Amino acid sequence: MPYSNIIGIIILAALSAAAFPPFNLYPIILLILAPLLVIIRRAESTQKAMAFSWLFGTLYMGILHGWMQSLQTFVPLPGIIAVWIIYSAYLGLFFAVGLALIRWVPRQIPLWISAPSIWTLFEFLRSLGPLGNPSGDVGYAVLNLQPLP
Numbered sequence: 001m002p003y004s005n006i007i008g009i010i011i012l013a014a015l016s017a018a019a020f021p022p023f024n025l026y027p028i029i030l031l032i033l034a035p036l037l038v039i040i041r042r043a044e045s046t047q048k049a050m051a052f053s054w055l056f057g058t059l060y061m062g063i064l065h066g067w068m069q070s071l072q073t074f075v076p077l078p079g080i081i082a083v084w085i086i087y088s089a090y091l092g093l094f095f096a097v098g099l100a101l102i103r104w105v106p107r108q109i110p111l112w113i114s115a116p117s118i119w120t121l122f123e124f125l126r127s128l129g130p131l132g133n134p135s136g137d138v139g140y141a142v143l144n145l146q147p148l149p
Contacts (some may be wrong), residue, residue, distance in 0.1 A: 057094060
C-alpha cells in the first residue's frame with residue numbers, strides 16, 4: 001500500500017469526524033467524499049480498495065466513538081478500549097464493503113449515481129440490528145447546511 005494513500009485516508013477520516021460534535025465543521029464533509037472516492041477508485045485492486053475503506057471506516061467510527069472512554073465509572077478502562085476497538089473495526093466493515101462496491105460498479109454507470117446510492121444503502125444497513133449504529137451518517141452532518149440563496 002502506498003503510504004501517501006494511507007496518510008490520506010487517516011487525514012480524511014479525522015476531517016470527516018470533525019464534521020460532527022464537538023467540532024461541528026459540517027461543511028467539510030462535502031469536501032471529504034470526493035478525495036476518498038478517488039483513492040478508492042484508483043486502488044490497484046478491490047482488496048486494496050477494501051483495505052483503504054476499512055481503515056477509513058474504522059478510524060472514522062473510532063474517533064466518533066471516543067465518548068466511550070467516559071464509561072470508566074462502570075467498566076474498567078481495558079474493557080472499554082477492547083470494546084471500542086472491536087466495535088470500530090466491525091463498523092469499518094460496512095465502509096469496506098460499501099466503498100469497494102462503489103469501486104466495483106462498472107465505469108459506464110456514472111459515479112454521481114452509484115456512489116450516493118451505495119453509500120446511503122450501507123449507512124442504512126449499518127444502522128440495523130442490535131449492533132446497529134446511525135452515528136456518523138453523512139446526512140446528519142449536512143443537516144445544518146443552509147440552502148443557497
